[in-house]
Amino acid sequence: MIALLSIVALGFFLGMRHATDPDHVIAVTTIVSRQQSIRHAALIGILWGIGHTVTILVVGSAIILFGIAIPPRLGLSMELSVGLMLILLGVLNLSGIMRWITETFTPAQLENHTHANGTRNSVYRHSHGNPSEKHHHHEENRSIGWMDRTFGRLGIYQVVRPLVVGLVHGLAGSAAVALLVLTTIRVPSLAVAYLLVFGIGTIAGMMLITTAIAMPFKYSKTRFARLNRGLGLVSGIISVAFGVFIVYEMAFVNGLFRHVPNWVPR
Secondary structure, three states, X not given: OHHHHHHHHHHHHHHHHHOOOHHHHHXXXXXXXXXXXXXHHHHHHHHHHHHHHHHHHHHHHHHHHHOOOOOHHHHHHHHHHHHHHHHHHHHHXXXXXXXXXXXXXXXXXXXXXXXOOOOEOOOOOOOOOOHHHHHHHHHHHHHHHHHHHXXXXXXXXXXXXXXXXXXXXXXXXXXXXXXXXXXXXXOHHHHHHHHHHHHHHHXXXXXXXXXXXXXXXXXXXXXXXXXXXXXXXXXXXXXXXXHHHXXXXXXXXXXXXXXXXXXXXX
C-alpha cells in the first residue's frame, strides 16, 4: 500500500514538473497569448494535458507491456515534429493568422440564446407528469448548457488546437517517460498506473501554467494595448526560434538525415 501511494505521489508531482518543460511552456504561451478569458486559458491547459496524456499512456504502455523498441530515426522524427509545430504556431501568431482563425471559429459570446422550442438560457422548461422525470430533464439540460457555455464559446478551433499540440508533445516524450519508468518499476501494471498518474499530474500542472500565463495577456489587453501586442509578438518569436533550434538539433546534430542517426530518449 505504501509503495502504491509513493508511486501515485511521485508520478503526480513529476507530471506537474514535466508540464514546465520549455517546449511545453512556449507552445501553450503561443496558444493562450490571444486568449482573453482566464477560465478558457485554464481549459486550454487541460485540453493540452489530455492530448499529452493520451499519447504518453498509449505509446508508453505499448513499450512497457509489449517491449516495443522505437527506432532512432522514428524517435528523432517525433522530436522534429515538436520543432516544426512550434515554428508553425509562432508563424501563425506573428502573421495574425492565428487571431483571424480564432475570431472566425469562435462563436459570439452570448449570455442568452433561444432554442428551437423558444426557451432561453439552455434549460428547457416543460412539464411532465412524473416529478423525477422533470428533475432528470432539468439536470440533463443543465449539463448540456454548461458544455455549451464552456466549449461553445471557446470554439472548435480553440478546442482542437491544444489537443493536437498535446498529442504531438506526448508522442515525442513518451519513449523517455516509459523507459524511465521501466528502470524503477518492475511490475508492468504498476508502471502503466504510474503513466496514468503522471498524465494527471501533467494536466494539473499545465492548467496552472496556462492560467498564470494568461493573466498578463488579459490585463494588459484592457490597460496596456501596446504591451499586450508586444507580449504576443515576443511569444511568437520565441516559439519560432526554439522550434528552429529543435529542428536543427534533431536534423543535423543528432543526424536524422544521416546514415546512422543518434537518438537518446529524454
